[in-house]
Amino acid sequence: MTEPQIPVTEDELHAYVDGELPAERREEVEAWLAAHPDDAARVQSWRLMAADLHARYDAVADEPIPARLQIERLVHTPRRWIYGAIAATLVAFIGGGLAGWTAHGAASAPSALQNFTAEALEAHRLYTVEVRHPVEVPGSERAHLQQWLTKRCGWQVRAPELETTGLKLVGGRLLPGPTGPASFLMYESASGERFTVYTARASSEATQMRYAAGNQDAALFWADHGVGYVVSGSSDRDRLMQVARLVYDQSEKDGGEAR
């Protein structure tokens, strides 16, 4: 073997392993490797690394594709809550409509949704401790409250009926949301436990339901028809799920509120 005229650089070693070298240089690199065991060992370690990666992750590509990722499902925009213990928490809520994929900012959507979950949780913490003035409009004026919030927010705001979970509407208020007004509804149980339902215009049309946990409290959030919902309350996840499910079902029944 003859030494190649031009010494082989580290970049070329990478390019060699990755099949990016022109054929004529390949031979020279092979000759170089035969004469330089340290470089040959390095190249070998990269090959092992690639084999390691494939051994670890190729199985994922062979798994059956989960229902929520199936094209048919995503295209036909199913909006269903499956009443199963596990399925209920994982269903993807996909609504229709045009969304904001743009060339560079491919996706501010999930982060924006999570941002406003943080705002909703802050509002929850701020107002649920309030004894005398937790709301602007009391729950006894439900019809007026809904009408007012709908008019100010621009989408159908309806206070869900949560009596079956022991929660009574305390009332609601209008809040500044991330990109405009937000509606904020508060519910209370006989034991004084409080839940809030926050809605604001979401940057994503629809997302699946997600969970956010604080120290004392937690929230479930999702977007549907361009409106984001955040149900905040007890850090007891099952209890929160139970409440969020009622809220979801009722907003679902109203359908297409954002249009």
Added chain:
Amino acid sequence: MTAFRESVEAMIPALRRYARALARDAEIADDLVQDTLVRALRSERLFIGGDIKSWLYTILTNLNKNRRRSLARRPQHLPLLENNPDASGTEAEGRDIARALATLVEEQRSVLLLVMLEGLSYREVADIQGIPIGTVMSRLARARSHVKAYLEGERPPLRRVK
């Protein structure tokens, strides 16, 4: 099904593999894939030819970048179910490749996976990350040397047998 949708569908297994290696958590990974698919399908009419494969990798890579960028300033987000077999599996194994990946900075991990796992060319990766090819190569070199050092941190170096 349209040709566009078929091309997108054919990419789902590879996108899931890439997302799993990128995000580690199986649930988060499939969230990323789902968000990617939703965006892609909605943009069907906006897609004016070109490489669907690279485009999908680009969306997913950006989604993950945004996700990580915004993690710091909000309440801790947990998967709704804690049945992630992936996470428990790696605990016991010590210094495996998944843990090595987790120690990489985001853009190096992404380059390493796109080249080594997904088999994309330097040119394609440069387009996906919006950087020059030279930067792809330097990120790849750094990532490889970091992973190698990490894996060898516990494993004794292989003895060369002549």
